[in-house]
Amino acid sequence: MARALMIGAGGVASVCAHKCVQNHEVFTELCIASRTLSKCQALKDQLDGKGTEITIAQLDADNTDDVISLIEQYKPDIVINLALPYQDLSIMDACLATKTHYLDTANYEPEDTAKFEYKWQWAYRERFEKAGITGILGSGFDPGVTSVFSAYALKHYFDEIHYIDILDCNAGDNGYPFATNFNPEINIREVSAKGSYWENGEWIETEPMEIKRVYDFPQVGEKSMYLLHHEELESLALNITGIRRIRFFMTFSESYLTHLKCLENVGMTSIEPILFQGMEIVPLQFLKAVLPDPASLGPLTKGKTNIGCIFHGVKDGVEKSYYVYNVCDHEETYKEVGSQAVSYTTGVPAMIGAMLVVTGQWARPGVYNVEEFDPDAFMEALNQWGLPWVEDFSPTPVE
Numbered sequence: 077m078a079r080a081l082m083i084g085a086g087g088v089a090s091v092c093a094h095k096c097v098q099n100h101e102v103f104t105e106l107c108i109a110s111r112t113l114s115k116c117q118a119l120k121d122q123l124d125g126k127g128t129e130i131t132i133a134q135l136d137a138d139n140t141d142d143v144i145s146l147i148e149q150y151k152p153d154i155v156i157n158l159a160l161p162y163q164d165l166s167i168m169d170a171c172l173a174t175k176t177h178y179l180d181t182a183n184y185e186p187e188d189t190a191k192f193e194y195k196w197q198w199a200y201r202e203r204f205e206k207a208g209i210t211g212i213l214g215s216g217f218d219p220g221v222t223s224v225f226s227a228y229a230l231k232h233y234f235d236e237i238h239y240i241d242i243l244d245c246n247a248g249d250n251g252y253p254f255a256t257n258f259n260p261e262i263n264i265r266e267v268s269a270k271g272s273y274w275e276n277g278e279w280i281e282t283e284p285m286e287i288k289r290v291y292d293f294p295q296v297g298e299k300s301m302y303l304l305h306h307e308e309l310e311s312l313a314l315n316i317t318g319i320r321r322i323r324f325f326m327t328f329s330e331s332y333l334t335h336l337k338c339l340e341n342v343g344m345t346s347i348e349p350i351l352f353q354g355m356e357i358v359p360l361q362f363l364k365a366v367l368p369d370p371a372s373l374g375p376l377t378k379g380k381t382n383i384g385c386i387f388h389g390v391k392d393g394v395e396k397s398y399y400v401y402n403v404c405d406h407e408e409t410y411k412e413v414g415s416q417a418v419s420y421t422t423g424v425p426a427m428i429g430a431m432l433v434v435t436g437q438w439a440r441p442g443v444y445n446v447e448e449f450d451p452d453a454f455m456e457a458l459n460q461w462g463l464p465w466v467e468d469f470s471p472t473p474v475e
């Protein structure tokens with residue numbers, strides 16, 4: 077039925093490819109294109125003969141003309157961008173030039189400034205609309221599922237949502253003293269940045285890791301979590317009716333934070349280039365090169381993730397709370413698709429979002445965040461494709 081071009085062959089892309097192949101009635105053809113062809117080949121070797129016709133291509137997605145050529149040659153119905161946030165705009169430009177639907181899981185971030193915002197991608201709205209193509213931003217877990225959870229809560233349980241707390245808990249242990257569960261460069265840029273949250277119409281900025289809370293996560297237990305800025309706050313603050321405050325918390329172990337502080341203190345997390353033996357290098361990119369590849373953590377990681385949202389608002393004049401979350405087990409996802417749960421929880425919603433576009437359910441010309449669509453089909457697909465969710469109507473609030 078549909079032909080998809082997936083860009084990237086890392087942790088998230090690997091899961092998405094497995095899920096597209098499981099869903100081969102929809103994804104009859106898949107081209108895996110990435111910078112390193114051997115990674116595409118390795119994925120093809122795992123997935124050939126399982127129902128989807130797989131081809132591979134070497135591609136530098138920073139080069140719009142190369143992306144255009146590949147799209148013109150392969151003629152996909154959709155481009156699933158699972159490379160890095162730096163490539164979002166060059167790939168969106170190629171989609172515009174070829175009138176092809178677009179989907180990603182992380183918003184654009186210039187390589188030389190650790191600041192992610194939607195403004196660059198929202199600027200494509202009118203051009204996508206005129207071209208008659210759909211651009212879906214942030215169809216991973218957070219953003220992605222957390223955004224769909226918010227749309228679902230508003231549609232079914234609230235007239236107005238006043239408070240949202242997004243809680244992202246990874247209680248997985250990979251045995252390393254310090255390793256990141258997705259691209260280390262993107263992960264460290266995110267957690268070493270200042271925190272912020274939206275309250276009463278404005279952003280309140282905090283120092284990195286300044287706000288700490290302890291929460292007892294269902295099926296996981298008590299964990300320390302820290303307030304971070306996170307990209308879905310920006311779009312949810314605009315798209316969900318009645319918002320007074322929206323915050324994002326992520327759990328980190330003491331060991332992770334101690335290592336991070338130490339790396340920061342010695343300058344290893346900096347994105348300012350330095351001269352080393354006559355060559356310019358970016359310390360954070362060098363650090364990425366010495367850290368374990370997140371794609372290699374699959375067989376080592378044990379434990380669970382629990383990611384969800386706690387809502388508080390009103391329905392028919394009565395105040396109420398609602399918590400919806402997914403629990404995902406690292407060892408089970410490894411058994412199923414050969415990846416740990418952080419890649420899994422991102423790769424599955426990428427496939428689901430792409431499926432909803434190519435089947436026409438979410439096809440609407442323009443550029444959208446996922447909470448702008450009807451959430452029901454996505455919620456149903458989460459249960460079907462490996463990320464079942466749990467509801468709690470009397471959750472413990474976060475202070």
Ligand code: NDP
Nearest residue numbers: 084085086087088111112137159182216217218219258259
């Ligand atoms: P990885 O580093 O494992 O994979 C990135 C892939 O993109 C690699 O195959 C890499 O190739 C490829 N790539 C990088 N630059 C280019 C380029 N210029 N042209 C073509 N291919 C390129 O990252 P993850 O799989 O962990 O993350 C993928 C995306 O998912 C990221 O944008 C990340 O921010 C996002 N994400 C979103 C989450 C969510 O919940 N919304 C959660 C986790 C991640 P090479 O192997 O050659 O380096």
